[in-house]
Amino acid sequence: MIAFVIRRLIQSVLVMIVVAFVAFSLFTYVGDPISIMLGQDYTEADRARIAAELGLDRPFFVQFARFVANAVQGEFGLSYRLARPVDELIAERLPATLELSLVAAIFALVVGVPMGVYTGLNRDSWLSRVFMTVSLIGVSLPTFLIGILLIFVFAVHLGWLPSFGRGEVVHIGWWSTGLLTVSGLKALILPAITLGLFQMTLIMRLVRSEMLEVLRTDYIKFARARGLTNRAIHFGHALKNTLVPVITITGLQLGSIIAFSIITETVFQWPGMGLLFIQSVNFADIPVMAAYLCLIAFFFVVINLIVDLLYYVVDPRLRADRGVAGGHTG
Amino acid sequence: MARPPANHPLLEVRDLRVEFPTRRGTLVAVDGVSFHIDPGEVLGVVGESGAGKSLTGAAIIGLLEPPGRIAGGEIRFDGRRIDNLPYEQMRRLRGKEIGAVFQDPLTSLNPLYTIGRQLTETILTHLDVTPAEARERAIRLLQDVGIPGAERRIDHYPHQFSGGMRQRVVIALALCANPRLVIADEPTTALDVSIQAQIITLLKRLCREHGTAVMLVTHDMGVIAETADRVAVMYAGRIAEIGPVRDVIKTPKHPYTIGLMGSIPKIDRREARLAQIDGAMPRLNAIPPGCAFHPRCPKAFDRCRVERPDPIHVDRSHVACWLYDRDDVRVGAVVDE
Ligand SMILES: Nc1ncnc2c1ncn2[C@@H]1O[C@H](COP(=O)(O)OP(=O)(O)OP(=O)(O)O)[C@@H](O)[C@H]1O
Ligand code: SF4
Ligand SMILES: [Mg+2]
Numbered sequence: 001m002i003a004f005v006i007r008r009l010i011q012s013v014l015v016m017i018v019v020a021f022v023a024f025s026l027f028t029y030v031g032d033p034i035s036i037m038l039g040q041d042y043t044e045a046d047r048a049r050i051a052a053e054l055g056l057d058r059p060f061f062v063q064f065a066r067f068v069a070n071a072v073q074g075e076f077g078l079s080y081r082l083a084r085p086v087d088e089l090i091a092e093r094l095p096a097t098l099e100l101s102l103v104a105a106i107f108a109l110v111v112g113v114p115m116g117v118y119t120g121l122n123r124d125s126w127l128s129r130v131f132m133t134v135s136l137i138g139v140s141l142p143t144f145l146i147g148i149l150l151i152f153v154f155a156v157h158l159g160w161l162p163s164f165g166r167g168e169v170v171h172i173g174w175w176s177t178g179l180l181t182v183s184g185l186k187a188l189i190l191p192a193i194t195l196g197l198f199q200m201t202l203i204m205r206l207v208r209s210e211m212l213e214v215l216r217t218d219y220i221k222f223a224r225a226r227g228l229t230n231r232a233i234h235f236g237h238a239l240k241n242t243l244v245p246v247i248t249i250t251g252l253q254l255g256s257i258i259a260f261s262i263i264t265e266t267v268f269q270w271p272g273m274g275l276l277f278i279q280s281v282n283f284a285d286i287p288v289m290a291a292y293l294c295l296i297a298f299f300f301v302v303i304n305l306i307v308d309l310l311y312y313v314v315d316p317r318l319r320a321d322r323g324v325a326g327g328h329t330g
Numbered sequence: 331m332a333r334p335p336a337n338h339p340l341l342e343v344r345d346l347r348v349e350f351p352t353r354r355g356t357l358v359a360v361d362g363v364s365f366h367i368d369p370g371e372v373l374g375v376v377g378e379s380g381a382g383k384s385l386t387g388a389a390i391i392g393l394l395e396p397p398g399r400i401a402g403g404e405i406r407f408d409g410r411r412i413d414n415l416p417y418e419q420m421r422r423l424r425g426k427e428i429g430a431v432f433q434d435p436l437t438s439l440n441p442l443y444t445i446g447r448q449l450t451e452t453i454l455t456h457l458d459v460t461p462a463e464a465r466e467r468a469i470r471l472l473q474d475v476g477i478p479g480a481e482r483r484i485d486h487y488p489h490q491f492s493g494g495m496r497q498r499v500v501i502a503l504a505l506c507a508n509p510r511l512v513i514a515d516e517p518t519t520a521l522d523v524s525i526q527a528q529i530i531t532l533l534k535r536l537c538r539e540h541g542t543a544v545m546l547v548t549h550d551m552g553v554i555a556e557t558a559d560r561v562a563v564m565y566a567g568r569i570a571e572i573g574p575v576r577d578v579i580k581t582p583k584h585p586y587t588i589g590l591m592g593s594i595p596k597i598d599r600r601e602a603r604l605a606q607i608d609g610a611m612p613r614l615n616a617i618p619p620g621c622a623f624h625p626r627c628p629k630a631f632d633r634c635r636v637e638r639p640d641p642i643h644v645d646r647s648h649v650a651c652w653l654y655d656r657d658d659v660r661v662g663a664v665v666d667e
Contacts, residue, residue, distance in 0.1 A: 218437035224393055225432070226452045226503060227425030236451075237440050316487040317441055 001312065008308055012301045017068070019297035023290035024067045028060075076291035081283040086291045089276060094295075095176045096166055097265070097272030101258045103188055104196030108257075109250060112200040116207025120215070121234060131204065138201035143260065147194040147267035154190060162187045164269035195264040199253045206249050210242035217241075243314050251307035255300040338409045339366035340543050341390065341511055345403035346413075348385050348394065348567075350614075357614040359398070360385050361567045364641070369510065372537070372544045374558030374575065376551065376590070378611045381564040383547045387513045389413070390545070391428055392420040407511070426456040429504035429542075431533075433516040435497035439488035445472075445499050446484035449506055456507035471502040475532060494525035498532065505536060512537060515547045526550070530557060551590070555579055563587045566611055566622035573647025583649045585627045621652065629653060 051057045058066075070076070076086035115135075119128040138146075155163035167183030169176040178184025214220060215238055223233045262274035269275065273292060280288035311318055348360035360382040367373045375383050388394045390405055392415065405413040412423060424430070432438050440448060449468035450461060459467065465484070472480035475498040488496055497517065504512055514533060518526035534557050537544050546558060554561055554575060562572040563584065571584040582588045609626040612618060621639050624630040633652050641648035642655060 218432060218434055219440045221393065222430070222432055222438040222500070222503075223440065224421075225391055225424055225430035226455070227421050227423070227507075228451065228455055229421065232451065232455070237443075240442050241440070315442060316444075317489045 005309070008305055012305055015301050016294075016297060019294055020068050020071055021064065023071075023293045024064050026286050026290050026293075027067070028063075071291075071294055076294075077287045079280070079285055079288050081280065081285040081288070086287045089288060090273060090291055090295065091174055092176075093271060093273040093276045096178070096270060097258065097261055097274060099178060100188065100191055100195060100264070100270060100272060101254065101261055103192040104257050104261075104264075105199065105250070105254045106196075107192055108196040108199035108203055108253070112203030113207050113246070115200075116204040117211060117234070117239060119204065120208040120211025123212070135201035135204050138197045139205075143194060143198065143263045144267050146197055147190070147264060150190045150194055151267070161190050163190070166271055191264050191268040191270055194267065195257055195261055199250075199257060202253065203246065203250060207242055207246055210245055211238055214238045214241045240314070244311060247307055247310050247314065251303050251310075255296075255303050258299050259296050338406070340369045340371075340408060341367040341545075342406040343386070343390065343403070344406075346386065346389060346400065346405065347402035348382070348389055348398060349401040350398050352397075355615070356401075358401075358617075359567050359614055360389065362403070362640070363564075363567070363569050364403075365562055365569060365572055367511065367543050367545060370538075370541045370543055371560070372534070372546055372558045374554035374561040375545060375547045375564060376549065376554060376561060377564035377570075380611055380614075382567040383564055384515050386564075387430070387515050387545060387547060391424055391430055391513060392417075393424075393430075422456075425452055425504075425509070426507045427509050427511065429507075429509035429512040431497075431500055431504045431512060431514040431517045434520040435493055435500045436520065438500050439496060439503075441488055444485050444487055445491070449484070449499075449503060452503055453506050468502075468506070471506055472499070474536065475499070475502045477502075493521050494529065497521060497525075497529050501529070501533060501536065505540070505542070508540060509542060511543045511545070513545045513547075516549065517546075518553070519549065526553075533557075551579070563590065566617055567614070568622065568650060569641060569648070570623065570651070571647055571649045572641070573645070573649075577645060577647055581645075583644055583647060583654065584623075584651045585629050585653070586623050589626075621650075 048057070056063065074087045076090075078084065079086050079089055082089065115131050119131050122128050151163045154161045162183070165187055166178045167185070167187035168181040169178045169184055170180045171177075178188060220233060220238060223237050228237075261270075261272060262277060264270065265272045265274035266278055273295070276288060277292045279285075280292070343366065344364045346360055346363040347358065350357040350359060363382070363386055365373065375386070377383055385394065385398065388398075389400050390412075392412070394400065400413050403413070404411055407423070407427065412420065415423070439445065446465065446468055449471065450464040453459065453464040453467055454461065457464070457467075469480045469484055472484060477483050477495060477498055483491075488499070491499065501517075504514075512533075517533065518529050521529060530553050533544070533546075536542070546553070548554060558575045560573060561575050561578045563570045563578065563586065565586050571578060571582065571587045573583075578587060579591060582591045612622060612625070618625055618635075619638070620636045621627065621630070621634040624634040627634065631652070637652070639650045639652045639655070641650045644654045
């Protein structure tokens with residue numbers, strides 16, 4: 001188990017280094033920070049001086065090492081566009097994105113899993129068919145279209161919910177939350193649904209097909225032969241066996257939710273990292289883009305790690321196999 | 331469980347018919363099957379693959395998988411009709427009065443729960459005991475089925491047991507509420523040959539100790555000879571011959587049974603199972619008219635191709651074959667072979 005965690009940690013670090021390299025390459029090959037800093041008119045001497053100051057005259061790997069060392073401390077330099085430290089900008093935008101993503105993921109799970117269980121157990125009921133049809137729409141419509149439709153119906157037409165922004169936020173330390181005010185919560189609803197809908201339908205279909213699969217297994221047949229109640233069979237035995245794939249997909253989807261919040265944030269003018277990123281792309285604001293890239297990769301890596309650890313909690317076979325293997329080798 | 335002696339068998343199946351409605355008509359997989367099992371009796375059921383053995387067992391415990399359904403006949407348990415019970419009442423019977431053991435012990439246990447949890451949940455479902463008592467009972471059961479170190483092993487997961495050990499656990503699970511009938515559908519087929527005999531011996535011993543009746547489906551005539559009191563031979567969804575085990579093995583009457591006995595394999599050679607008779611059992615959608623066996627039957631005559639034989643009383647057996655319909659010279663001829 002410990003050996004496994006260490007192995008996974010090393011893998012994660014490797015992934016992060018690769019991502020950092022890509023981000024660093026952005027600096028080196030896409031942007032030219034010196035000309036950005038000096039403007040149009042500068043002499044070769046100016047250029048050499050700045051390069052020396054920034055360490056750009058050093059060998060490539062020294063520069064990269066410095067980039068990594070800074071990145072680990074959250075240092076990504078100044079935004080070209082806003083001339084403010086990138087870590088500050090990110091810290092301002094991070095809570096909005098994380099709250100939106102988390103609420104979207106919870107929405108996807110809380111609605112998707114029960115719908116999946118229901119449609120798996122009642123394959124032929126009319127309600128299942130309704131769910132399946134609706135989910136097909138959810139999977140096939142692009143996010144921005146769903147967002148615009150929701151805005152049209154609930155914001156423009158019915159006027160129940162705001163169409164953009166975060167509403168009122170409360171600051172707790174450096175964290176700003178919209179979860180504590182009515183307007184903040186109202187502002188969350190449409191973007192969260194927009195962002196989570198695809199994942200919800202995905203989870204629903206996944207749970208459904210896993211349930212169907214598990215319900216055909218011998219141990220479910222045997223559980224019935226033992227006279228267990230339907231409740232024990234469906235929720236104790238069947239649902240638990242669908243958890244491993246559901247955890248995998250949900251975990252990976254949480255990463256995509258955070259990454260894909262770019263679109264939702266743009267549609268709803270949600271002041272999160274996604275919006276910041278889009279604005280940075282327009283200005284070729286490399287430091288912000290590099291930081292965003294590293295941060296998203298970091299989230300993916302952390303989530304993957306958690307997912308892998310959850311397997312161990314759910315599935316005893318992994319625990320034992322690894323335990324035995326680890327025990328013999330180390 | 332001292333009950334007043336009943337004048338009816340423990341299990342009575344009469345004219346059972348199992349169908350699968352399909353788009354291209356109805357498949358009749360079990361057709362007019364009748365037999366009974368007395369309390370404490372072991373009924374062996376043999377027959378080629380697809381003969382309808384498993385479906386008969388599934389029909390008895392009420393676990394036919396849709397679209398399969400009981401389309402006719404009746405099943406009585408302890409005199410009470412159970413083939414048309416509501417789901418919830420049948421559920422209470424399953425595991426409590428009628429246990430089941432399936433073919434593959436590797437897949438019969440939920441991999442995510444300890445065997446102790448699976449045992450206690452079954453015990454708690456059917457018996458009025460506390461969780462602590464259930465656990466104690468579970469440990470005793472594991473000892474009974476020969477799991478060494480039961481107190482410790484109870485908290486292990488299925489994958490930590492070998493195939494044979496798992497099947498012992500499955501047997502403990504089937505017997506944990508002290509059922510009066512166990513349906514064992516090829517309980518050893520998936521196991522290593524060296525372990526098969528142990529498991530059968532175990533099943534036999536436990537059922538004898540508890541007075542549990544068994545419907546034992548198997549391909550292994552050796553097991554039947556050693557274990558069963560009576561045997562039913564199934565062919566194409568019907569019972570070809572049923573009678574005391576000695577009679578069926580020593581003096582088989584139905585031409586199909588005769589063919590089977592002629593092809594009894596060496597017990598230690600696994601691949602040489604039943605049915606070395608020429609030809610194959612017909613598919614369900616192409617069961618020939620008359621006697622379903624007639625295309626393969628060396629004794630077939632005109633009547634066999636037209637009329638379907640029902641089981642006829644012959645000595646102590648019942649045989650579904652026209653040869654025995656009248657005092658015919660053919661009878662002698664068949665038996666002498
Ligand atoms: N869901 C189904 N739909 C259609 N036919 C089915 C279905 N399930 C079983 N059958 C058919 O019913 C027949 C009897 O099946 P059954 O499982 O009872 O055979 P069996 O005697 O137990 O064979 P085996 O020795 O292989 O276990 C087979 O011909 C099978 O093809
Ligand atoms: S009825 Fe005819 S075909 Fe069928 S087993 Fe008897 S002799 Fe053979
Ligand atoms: Mg079978």
